[in-house]
Amino acid sequence: MGSGLVNVAVDISLMTLLAVTAIGIIRSRHLFATAMLSGIYSLISAALFVTLDAVDVAFTEAAVGAGISTVLMLGAMTLTRRSEKHAVKLHIGPILVCLAVGAALIYGTVEMPPFGSTEAAGFKHIVPEYIAGSRDDIQVPNIVTSILASYRGFDTLGETAVIFTAGIGVWFLIGRRRREDEEDEKKTETPGDRA
Template identity: 80%
Template sequence: MMDSGIVNILVDISLMTLLVITAIGIVRSRNLFATAMLSGIYSLISAAVFVTLDAVDVAFTEAAVGAGISTVLMLGAMTLTRRSEKHAIKLHVGPLLVTLGIGAALIYGTVDMPPFGSTDAPGFQHIVPEYIAGSRDDIQVPNIVTSILASYRGFDTLGETAVIFAAGIGVLFLLGRRREDEETDDETVSGKGEDA
Protein backbone atom coordinates (compact mmCIF):
# COMPACT_ATOMS: atom_id res chain seq x y z
CA MET A 1 0.00 0.00 0.00
CA MET A 2 1.29 3.46 -0.94
CA ASP A 3 2.11 6.10 1.63
CA SER A 4 -0.41 8.97 1.77
CA GLY A 5 2.41 11.49 1.30
CA ILE A 6 3.43 9.87 -1.98
CA VAL A 7 -0.20 9.82 -3.13
CA ASN A 8 -0.52 13.54 -2.34
CA ILE A 9 2.65 14.30 -4.30
CA LEU A 10 1.40 12.29 -7.29
CA VAL A 11 -1.95 14.08 -7.19
CA ASP A 12 -0.21 17.47 -7.02
CA ILE A 13 2.08 16.60 -9.94
CA SER A 14 -0.90 15.38 -11.98
CA LEU A 15 -2.91 18.54 -11.31
CA MET A 16 0.05 20.81 -12.10
CA THR A 17 0.65 18.89 -15.33
CA LEU A 18 -3.00 19.37 -16.29
CA LEU A 19 -2.70 23.09 -15.48
CA VAL A 20 0.32 23.44 -17.76
CA ILE A 21 -1.35 21.51 -20.59
CA THR A 22 -4.51 23.61 -20.28
CA ALA A 23 -2.50 26.85 -20.22
CA ILE A 24 -0.65 25.82 -23.38
CA GLY A 25 -4.01 25.01 -24.98
CA ILE A 26 -5.34 28.47 -24.06
CA VAL A 27 -2.29 30.21 -25.52
CA ARG A 28 -2.29 28.14 -28.73
CA SER A 29 -6.03 28.25 -29.41
CA ARG A 30 -7.33 30.70 -32.02
CA ASN A 31 -10.99 29.83 -31.42
CA LEU A 32 -12.54 32.12 -28.80
CA PHE A 33 -15.14 29.57 -27.72
CA ALA A 34 -12.44 26.95 -27.12
CA THR A 35 -10.40 29.53 -25.19
CA ALA A 36 -13.37 30.38 -22.96
CA MET A 37 -14.02 26.70 -22.26
CA LEU A 38 -10.35 25.99 -21.56
CA SER A 39 -10.28 28.94 -19.15
CA GLY A 40 -13.18 27.40 -17.25
CA ILE A 41 -11.35 24.06 -17.16
CA TYR A 42 -8.22 25.82 -15.89
CA SER A 43 -10.25 27.35 -13.05
CA LEU A 44 -11.73 23.98 -12.10
CA ILE A 45 -8.28 22.38 -12.00
CA SER A 46 -7.07 25.33 -9.89
CA ALA A 47 -9.96 24.70 -7.50
CA ALA A 48 -8.86 21.07 -7.22
CA VAL A 49 -5.32 22.28 -6.40
CA PHE A 50 -6.75 24.48 -3.63
CA VAL A 51 -8.64 21.50 -2.23
CA THR A 52 -5.39 19.50 -2.02
CA LEU A 53 -3.90 22.44 -0.10
CA ASP A 54 -6.82 22.27 2.40
CA ALA A 55 -8.14 25.64 1.24
CA VAL A 56 -11.69 24.50 0.51
CA ASP A 57 -13.16 27.99 0.87
CA VAL A 58 -10.76 29.37 -1.75
CA ALA A 59 -11.49 26.34 -3.97
CA PHE A 60 -15.21 27.03 -3.75
CA THR A 61 -14.67 30.68 -4.68
CA GLU A 62 -12.40 29.72 -7.59
CA ALA A 63 -14.96 27.23 -8.89
CA ALA A 64 -17.86 29.67 -8.57
CA VAL A 65 -16.12 32.78 -9.86
CA GLY A 66 -13.41 31.41 -12.15
CA ALA A 67 -15.22 28.49 -13.73
CA GLY A 68 -18.78 29.73 -13.36
CA ILE A 69 -19.24 33.47 -13.59
CA SER A 70 -16.11 34.25 -15.60
CA THR A 71 -16.95 31.63 -18.21
CA VAL A 72 -20.49 32.95 -18.55
CA LEU A 73 -19.20 36.52 -18.87
CA MET A 74 -16.67 35.48 -21.53
CA LEU A 75 -19.34 33.62 -23.49
CA GLY A 76 -21.59 36.67 -23.24
CA ALA A 77 -18.79 38.94 -24.44
CA MET A 78 -18.15 36.55 -27.34
CA THR A 79 -21.49 37.55 -28.84
CA LEU A 80 -19.89 40.92 -29.60
CA THR A 81 -16.89 39.47 -31.42
CA ARG A 82 -15.99 36.96 -34.08
CA ARG A 83 -15.48 33.28 -33.31
CA SER A 84 -11.76 33.29 -34.08
CA GLU A 85 -8.83 35.67 -34.46
CA LYS A 86 -8.36 37.41 -37.79
CA HIS A 87 -4.58 37.13 -37.89
CA ALA A 88 -2.12 34.81 -36.23
CA ILE A 89 -0.16 36.49 -33.47
CA LYS A 90 3.51 37.00 -34.26
CA LEU A 91 5.99 36.10 -31.58
CA HIS A 92 7.55 39.24 -30.12
CA VAL A 93 10.82 38.75 -28.27
CA GLY A 94 10.47 41.80 -25.97
CA PRO A 95 7.39 40.64 -24.00
CA LEU A 96 8.82 37.12 -23.83
CA LEU A 97 12.05 38.46 -22.28
CA VAL A 98 10.09 40.59 -19.79
CA THR A 99 8.00 37.56 -18.80
CA LEU A 100 11.08 35.37 -18.37
CA GLY A 101 12.81 38.10 -16.35
CA ILE A 102 9.85 38.56 -14.01
CA GLY A 103 9.49 34.78 -13.66
CA ALA A 104 13.18 34.46 -12.78
CA ALA A 105 12.86 37.28 -10.22
CA LEU A 106 9.83 35.59 -8.62
CA ILE A 107 11.64 32.26 -8.43
CA TYR A 108 14.70 33.99 -6.93
CA GLY A 109 12.41 35.66 -4.37
CA THR A 110 11.15 32.29 -3.16
CA VAL A 111 14.63 30.96 -2.32
CA ASP A 112 14.63 32.51 1.17
CA MET A 113 11.05 31.51 1.98
CA PRO A 114 10.52 29.00 4.79
CA PRO A 115 9.35 25.51 3.77
CA PHE A 116 5.65 25.13 2.99
CA GLY A 117 3.64 24.72 6.21
CA SER A 118 6.57 25.58 8.44
CA THR A 119 5.54 26.98 11.83
CA ASP A 120 8.59 29.29 11.68
CA ALA A 121 7.02 31.29 8.84
CA PRO A 122 6.43 34.97 9.73
CA GLY A 123 2.69 34.65 9.17
CA PHE A 124 2.42 31.90 11.76
CA GLN A 125 4.45 33.93 14.26
CA HIS A 126 2.51 37.19 14.15
CA ILE A 127 -0.87 37.34 12.43
CA VAL A 128 -2.17 33.75 12.74
CA PRO A 129 -2.16 33.64 16.56
CA GLU A 130 -4.00 36.97 16.59
CA TYR A 131 -6.63 35.64 14.17
CA ILE A 132 -7.10 32.50 16.24
CA ALA A 133 -7.45 34.41 19.51
CA GLY A 134 -9.65 37.08 17.90
CA SER A 135 -11.95 34.51 16.31
CA ARG A 136 -12.48 32.87 19.69
CA ASP A 137 -12.64 35.97 21.91
CA ASP A 138 -13.79 38.92 19.79
CA ILE A 139 -15.91 37.48 16.98
CA GLN A 140 -17.00 34.25 18.71
CA VAL A 141 -17.36 32.28 15.49
CA PRO A 142 -16.20 28.65 15.73
CA ASN A 143 -14.99 28.50 12.11
CA ILE A 144 -11.80 30.56 11.85
CA VAL A 145 -11.87 30.74 8.05
CA THR A 146 -15.39 32.17 8.11
CA SER A 147 -14.44 34.73 10.74
CA ILE A 148 -11.41 35.85 8.70
CA LEU A 149 -13.36 36.16 5.44
CA ALA A 150 -16.40 37.82 6.99
CA SER A 151 -14.72 40.05 9.55
CA TYR A 152 -10.98 40.62 9.16
CA ARG A 153 -11.15 40.54 5.36
CA GLY A 154 -14.74 41.75 5.08
CA PHE A 155 -13.90 44.80 2.98
CA ASP A 156 -11.79 42.66 0.65
CA THR A 157 -14.69 40.21 0.20
CA LEU A 158 -17.06 43.11 -0.42
CA GLY A 159 -14.66 44.52 -3.01
CA GLU A 160 -14.46 41.17 -4.82
CA THR A 161 -18.25 40.96 -4.90
CA ALA A 162 -18.48 44.50 -6.27
CA VAL A 163 -15.98 43.73 -9.05
CA ILE A 164 -17.92 40.62 -10.11
CA PHE A 165 -21.21 42.54 -10.01
CA ALA A 166 -19.73 45.40 -12.09
CA ALA A 167 -18.38 42.93 -14.66
CA GLY A 168 -21.79 41.26 -14.97
CA ILE A 169 -23.55 44.61 -15.39
CA GLY A 170 -20.97 45.63 -18.02
CA VAL A 171 -21.60 42.49 -20.06
CA LEU A 172 -25.36 43.01 -19.81
CA PHE A 173 -24.98 46.59 -21.07
CA LEU A 174 -22.81 45.41 -23.97
CA LEU A 175 -25.29 42.71 -24.92
CA GLY A 176 -28.22 45.15 -24.68
CA ARG A 177 -26.42 47.67 -26.86
CA ARG A 178 -25.73 45.07 -29.52
CA ARG A 179 -29.41 44.09 -29.61
CA GLU A 180 -30.38 47.75 -30.03
CA ASP A 181 -27.87 48.10 -32.91
CA GLU A 182 -29.26 44.96 -34.59
CA GLU A 183 -32.85 46.25 -34.25
CA THR A 184 -31.80 49.61 -35.74
CA ASP A 185 -30.10 47.82 -38.66
CA ASP A 186 -33.21 45.68 -39.22
CA GLU A 187 -35.46 48.77 -39.24
CA THR A 188 -33.12 50.52 -41.70
CA VAL A 189 -33.11 47.51 -44.03
CA SER A 190 -36.92 47.10 -43.87
CA GLY A 191 -37.38 50.86 -44.43
CA LYS A 192 -35.28 50.73 -47.58
CA GLY A 193 -37.26 47.72 -48.81
CA GLU A 194 -40.54 49.59 -48.38
CA ASP A 195 -39.17 52.67 -50.22
CA ALA A 196 -38.15 50.52 -53.17
Protein backbone atom coordinates in the same frame (compact mmCIF):
# COMPACT_ATOMS: atom_id res chain seq x y z
CA MET B 1 6.40 10.69 5.14
CA GLY B 2 4.45 8.37 2.83
CA SER B 3 1.45 10.66 2.76
CA GLY B 4 3.79 13.61 2.20
CA LEU B 5 5.10 12.04 -0.98
CA VAL B 6 1.53 11.32 -2.14
CA ASN B 7 0.70 14.98 -1.56
CA VAL B 8 3.68 16.07 -3.62
CA ALA B 9 2.70 13.67 -6.40
CA VAL B 10 -0.91 14.90 -6.45
CA ASP B 11 0.26 18.53 -6.40
CA ILE B 12 2.70 18.04 -9.24
CA SER B 13 0.27 16.09 -11.42
CA LEU B 14 -2.47 18.71 -10.98
CA MET B 15 0.00 21.48 -11.76
CA THR B 16 1.18 19.61 -14.84
CA LEU B 17 -2.43 19.46 -16.00
CA LEU B 18 -2.65 23.22 -15.41
CA ALA B 19 0.48 23.80 -17.46
CA VAL B 20 -0.84 21.62 -20.31
CA THR B 21 -4.13 23.54 -20.27
CA ALA B 22 -2.26 26.86 -20.35
CA ILE B 23 -0.21 25.70 -23.35
CA GLY B 24 -3.47 24.67 -25.00
CA ILE B 25 -4.82 28.18 -24.44
CA ILE B 26 -1.66 29.67 -25.98
CA ARG B 27 -1.77 27.40 -29.04
CA SER B 28 -5.48 27.56 -29.80
CA ARG B 29 -6.76 30.14 -32.24
CA HIS B 30 -10.44 29.42 -31.72
CA LEU B 31 -11.93 31.53 -28.98
CA PHE B 32 -14.57 28.87 -28.23
CA ALA B 33 -11.82 26.36 -27.39
CA THR B 34 -10.01 29.05 -25.42
CA ALA B 35 -13.07 29.80 -23.31
CA MET B 36 -13.60 26.11 -22.56
CA LEU B 37 -9.92 25.59 -21.72
CA SER B 38 -9.97 28.56 -19.34
CA GLY B 39 -12.98 26.96 -17.62
CA ILE B 40 -10.99 23.73 -17.30
CA TYR B 41 -8.03 25.71 -15.94
CA SER B 42 -10.26 27.16 -13.22
CA LEU B 43 -11.72 23.76 -12.35
CA ILE B 44 -8.29 22.13 -12.00
CA SER B 45 -7.06 25.00 -9.87
CA ALA B 46 -10.14 24.54 -7.67
CA ALA B 47 -9.04 20.92 -7.15
CA LEU B 48 -5.58 22.19 -6.29
CA PHE B 49 -7.04 24.63 -3.73
CA VAL B 50 -8.70 21.65 -2.00
CA THR B 51 -5.37 19.83 -1.73
CA LEU B 52 -3.89 23.04 -0.29
CA ASP B 53 -6.62 23.08 2.43
CA ALA B 54 -8.36 26.19 1.11
CA VAL B 55 -11.88 24.79 0.89
CA ASP B 56 -13.67 28.15 0.82
CA VAL B 57 -11.47 29.38 -2.00
CA ALA B 58 -11.92 26.13 -3.94
CA PHE B 59 -15.66 26.48 -3.59
CA THR B 60 -15.63 30.02 -4.96
CA GLU B 61 -13.23 29.21 -7.78
CA ALA B 62 -15.34 26.24 -8.90
CA ALA B 63 -18.53 28.30 -8.94
CA VAL B 64 -17.04 31.48 -10.42
CA GLY B 65 -14.19 30.35 -12.65
CA ALA B 66 -15.64 27.19 -14.11
CA GLY B 67 -19.26 28.35 -14.16
CA ILE B 68 -19.92 32.03 -14.56
CA SER B 69 -16.71 33.14 -16.29
CA THR B 70 -17.07 30.50 -19.04
CA VAL B 71 -20.62 31.69 -19.70
CA LEU B 72 -19.40 35.30 -19.86
CA MET B 73 -16.56 34.44 -22.24
CA LEU B 74 -18.99 32.63 -24.54
CA GLY B 75 -21.42 35.54 -24.33
CA ALA B 76 -18.71 38.02 -25.27
CA MET B 77 -17.56 35.71 -28.06
CA THR B 78 -21.00 35.50 -29.67
CA LEU B 79 -21.07 39.31 -29.65
CA THR B 80 -17.62 39.63 -31.22
CA ARG B 81 -15.71 36.94 -33.14
CA ARG B 82 -15.26 33.18 -33.05
CA SER B 83 -11.56 33.06 -33.79
CA GLU B 84 -8.42 35.15 -33.78
CA LYS B 85 -7.47 36.77 -37.04
CA HIS B 86 -3.74 36.14 -36.91
CA ALA B 87 -2.15 32.71 -36.84
CA VAL B 88 -0.48 31.66 -33.62
CA LYS B 89 3.27 31.88 -33.81
CA LEU B 90 5.99 32.28 -31.25
CA HIS B 91 7.10 35.85 -30.68
CA ILE B 92 10.68 36.27 -29.52
CA GLY B 93 10.19 39.61 -27.73
CA PRO B 94 7.42 38.47 -25.36
CA ILE B 95 9.31 35.23 -24.63
CA LEU B 96 12.38 37.21 -23.59
CA VAL B 97 10.26 39.48 -21.38
CA CYS B 98 8.62 36.42 -19.77
CA LEU B 99 11.98 34.73 -19.19
CA ALA B 100 13.35 37.88 -17.55
CA VAL B 101 10.30 38.24 -15.30
CA GLY B 102 10.45 34.53 -14.46
CA ALA B 103 14.13 34.71 -13.56
CA ALA B 104 13.46 37.68 -11.25
CA LEU B 105 10.55 35.90 -9.57
CA ILE B 106 12.48 32.66 -9.07
CA TYR B 107 15.37 34.65 -7.62
CA GLY B 108 12.80 36.10 -5.22
CA THR B 109 11.68 32.65 -4.03
CA VAL B 110 15.16 31.68 -2.86
CA GLU B 111 14.81 33.60 0.38
CA MET B 112 11.19 32.58 0.93
CA PRO B 113 10.17 30.17 3.69
CA PRO B 114 9.88 26.55 2.50
CA PHE B 115 6.53 25.39 1.14
CA GLY B 116 4.27 24.26 3.98
CA SER B 117 6.41 25.78 6.71
CA THR B 118 4.53 27.07 9.73
CA GLU B 119 7.56 29.16 10.73
CA ALA B 120 6.71 31.68 8.00
CA ALA B 121 6.04 35.25 9.09
CA GLY B 122 2.47 35.02 7.85
CA PHE B 123 1.68 32.41 10.48
CA LYS B 124 3.24 34.33 13.36
CA HIS B 125 1.96 37.86 13.00
CA ILE B 126 -1.76 38.25 13.63
CA VAL B 127 -3.26 34.97 12.53
CA PRO B 128 -2.97 33.15 15.91
CA GLU B 129 -5.00 36.01 17.38
CA TYR B 130 -7.68 35.59 14.73
CA ILE B 131 -7.85 31.82 15.31
CA ALA B 132 -8.10 32.22 19.09
CA GLY B 133 -10.61 35.06 18.72
CA SER B 134 -12.74 33.05 16.34
CA ARG B 135 -12.82 30.21 18.87
CA ASP B 136 -13.33 32.20 22.07
CA ASP B 137 -14.87 35.60 21.28
CA ILE B 138 -16.88 35.16 18.10
CA GLN B 139 -17.47 31.41 18.40
CA VAL B 140 -17.86 30.90 14.68
CA PRO B 141 -16.28 27.59 13.63
CA ASN B 142 -15.34 28.73 10.12
CA ILE B 143 -12.35 30.98 10.75
CA VAL B 144 -12.45 32.27 7.17
CA THR B 145 -15.98 33.57 7.69
CA SER B 146 -15.15 35.28 10.97
CA ILE B 147 -12.12 37.04 9.44
CA LEU B 148 -14.04 37.93 6.28
CA ALA B 149 -17.08 39.42 7.94
CA SER B 150 -15.80 40.63 11.29
CA TYR B 151 -12.04 41.21 11.58
CA ARG B 152 -11.70 42.34 7.99
CA GLY B 153 -15.17 43.83 7.60
CA PHE B 154 -13.88 47.03 6.02
CA ASP B 155 -12.02 45.02 3.35
CA THR B 156 -15.14 43.07 2.52
CA LEU B 157 -17.25 46.23 2.40
CA GLY B 158 -14.78 47.65 -0.10
CA GLU B 159 -14.79 44.47 -2.20
CA THR B 160 -18.59 44.49 -2.27
CA ALA B 161 -18.47 48.09 -3.44
CA VAL B 162 -16.05 47.08 -6.23
CA ILE B 163 -18.41 44.32 -7.38
CA PHE B 164 -21.31 46.77 -7.23
CA THR B 165 -19.37 49.30 -9.32
CA ALA B 166 -18.34 46.69 -11.89
CA GLY B 167 -21.95 45.54 -12.21
CA ILE B 168 -23.15 49.10 -12.76
CA GLY B 169 -20.34 49.65 -15.27
CA VAL B 170 -21.29 46.58 -17.33
CA TRP B 171 -24.94 47.63 -17.25
CA PHE B 172 -24.15 51.12 -18.52
CA LEU B 173 -21.75 49.84 -21.19
CA ILE B 174 -23.87 47.10 -22.76
CA GLY B 175 -27.04 46.84 -20.68
CA ARG B 176 -29.13 49.08 -22.88
CA ARG B 177 -29.80 48.19 -26.47
CA ARG B 178 -27.75 49.46 -29.37
CA ARG B 179 -28.49 52.95 -30.64
CA GLU B 180 -29.12 51.76 -34.22
CA ASP B 181 -31.66 49.19 -33.01
CA GLU B 182 -33.60 51.84 -31.16
CA GLU B 183 -33.47 54.16 -34.17
CA ASP B 184 -34.74 51.36 -36.40
CA GLU B 185 -37.62 50.78 -34.03
CA LYS B 186 -38.48 54.49 -34.00
CA LYS B 187 -38.50 54.52 -37.80
CA THR B 188 -40.90 51.59 -37.96
CA GLU B 189 -43.06 52.98 -35.19
CA THR B 190 -43.49 56.49 -36.58
CA PRO B 191 -45.60 55.61 -39.65
CA GLY B 192 -47.79 53.36 -37.52
CA ASP B 193 -48.43 56.19 -35.04
CA ARG B 194 -49.50 58.51 -37.80
CA ALA B 195 -51.94 55.98 -39.18
